Amino acid sequence: MSTTKYIFVTGGVSSSLGKGIIAASLAKLLQARGYKVTIQKLDPYINVDPGTLNPYEHGECYVTDDGAETDLDLGHYERFLNVSTSQANNVTTGKIYQSVIQKERRGEFLGKTVQVIPHITNEIKERVQILGKSGEFDIVITEIGGTVGDIESLPYIEAVRQLKWELGDDNALVIHLTLVPYLKAAGELKTKPTQHSVKTLMESGIRADILVCRTEHHLSDDLRRKLALFCNVQKEAVIESIDASTIYDVPNLMLEEGLDAIVLNKLNLSNTTSPNLDRWNQFLTRHKNPKSTVNIGLIGKYVELQDSYKSILESFIHAGAANEVKVNVISIHSEYINKDNIAEKFSKLNAVLVAPGFGERGIEGKVEAVRYAREQEIPFLGICLGMQMAVIEYARNVLGLKKANSTEMNADTPFPVIDLMEDQKSITNKGGTMRLGAWKCELQKDSLVDSVYGSTHIEERHRHRYEYNNTFRDQLEEAGMKSTGINQETNLVEIVEIPSHPWFVGVQYHPEYKSTVASPHPLFVAFVKAALDHSEK
Ligand code: GLN
Secondary structure, three states: OOOOEEEEEEEOOOOOOOHHHHHHHHHHHHHHOOOOEEEEEEEOOOOOOHHHOOHHHHOOOEEOOOOOEEOOHHHHHHHHHOOOOOHHHEEEHHHHHHHHHHHHHOOOOOOOOOOHHHHHHHHHHHHHHHHHHOOOOOEEEEEEOOOOOOHHHHHHHHHHHHHHHHHOOOOEEEEEEEEOOEEOOOOEEOOHHHHHHHHHHHHOOOOOOEEEEEEOOOOOHHHHHHHHHHHOOOHHHEEEEEOOOOHHHHHHHHHHHOHHHHHHHHOOOOOOOOOOOHHHHHHHHHHHOOOEEEEEEEEEOOOOOHHHHHHHHHHHHHHHHHHOEEEEEEEEEHHHOOOOOHHHHOOOOOEEEEOOOOOOOOHHHHHHHHHHHHHOOOOEEEEOHHHHHHHHHHHHHOOOOOOOEEOOOOOOOOOEEEEEOHHHHOOOOOOOOOEEEEEEEEEOOOOHHHHHHOOOEEEEEEEEOEEEOHHHHHHHHHOOOEEEEEEOOOOEEEEEEOOOOOOEEEEOOOHHHHOOOOOOOHHHHHHHHHHHHHHHO
């Protein structure tokens, strides 16, 4: 019998209450007490994965080592826990139905009518228990996306009900995250929305064991008692989750509220050791006491929605703390950058990051941003599309190939310096068909990236279709843009740099997916350091 314990996190009243951060914070505390923990996200939408979603719809698409395109909450899980997630950590309704329908086509249901209960719920239960059965984890925390009462979350809630019944109260518990709003006119915190959402959960047969209440004001003793009474939980199980200035404060706030202690208690697990958060708190101290500030421009076309660049923004927080500087990220919309306004727009920048992206919109502004950073010797980091733009800019303005482009933007360019590889040309399906996940890369000795990583073998995560075109490599190298990172098996160029520039690096991969609190990404740390040097000049 499996000894893994399961914790389910549901949400009520409103979306965007931060279930992912609560799950990650609880996981952090349990990990800091010596437990092996992982977190899984169940998303009720019908897309098989968020890879086909526009960032405006759902924020950034996060990528795991094993090439899963996932919800951005998995990024938080990795950043908090410093443990890699995988395909199994993000399940969508699309994945569930795809798998059940494939089984039906193979005849695996032996003539039975295939139904939501039990077939869909069984598939959900299996997906939840895969992580537990791997034997790698003591505790699996499963976050259910959406809000209770949503039509599309019903099968998930039913699966949780069944699992809780099958596993028993010692082995599974439900944490319900709700909102306790403050009514200014009444001068009061209101519990009714929480009562109603707990009631909705009850109608599906689930009693919440713990309530985590998002609030802008502290919960009084009376209010906690009232919530406990009407929501059928112990008073100690009413946990306040007050607004914090940074998500990285939440583990300590949950520790003060005793969330981890009550969880361990209910799951019959030992809580004799107190959590060791030394490293975490060292990071927090550095993060909160910067010695100086740098301005870094983030050049992208999804800048209106900050979630689109979540991992990049978090990587700057980790790298800022490592350098004891505050990174002031100035988002600049690439669509509105041109030759005439760039000097003014970039006048305060100590470094320029050109962001990943897809499609033609905003491309010329990105090329212009690269040109300006290169000519003005401003530290530059190009990520994925940003690296591709750096190659295009160099080809156009240094090699004089004025019409150089990526075939993604112009299929008929005479100088396709960025192009599709042969094996991509025959692919017609969009979902899950990019170059995805971890790929090895060999760094050139004595290059800038070699000194940054302190090793010549690295592995980084990818998510793109187009590649550096090796036909132009000799020309680019001779003109001063060096290829300093190569994937040996495919000979694909993963990194370019310009040694004559103070700090100019373009990477085809996404370093931001691997930066965590415990190990800030070396490339971001070095880039922020370069910005600091620039600001001191
Ligand atoms: N659109 C580019 C490609 O597919 C870059 C993708 C990205 O920036 N993630 O190659």
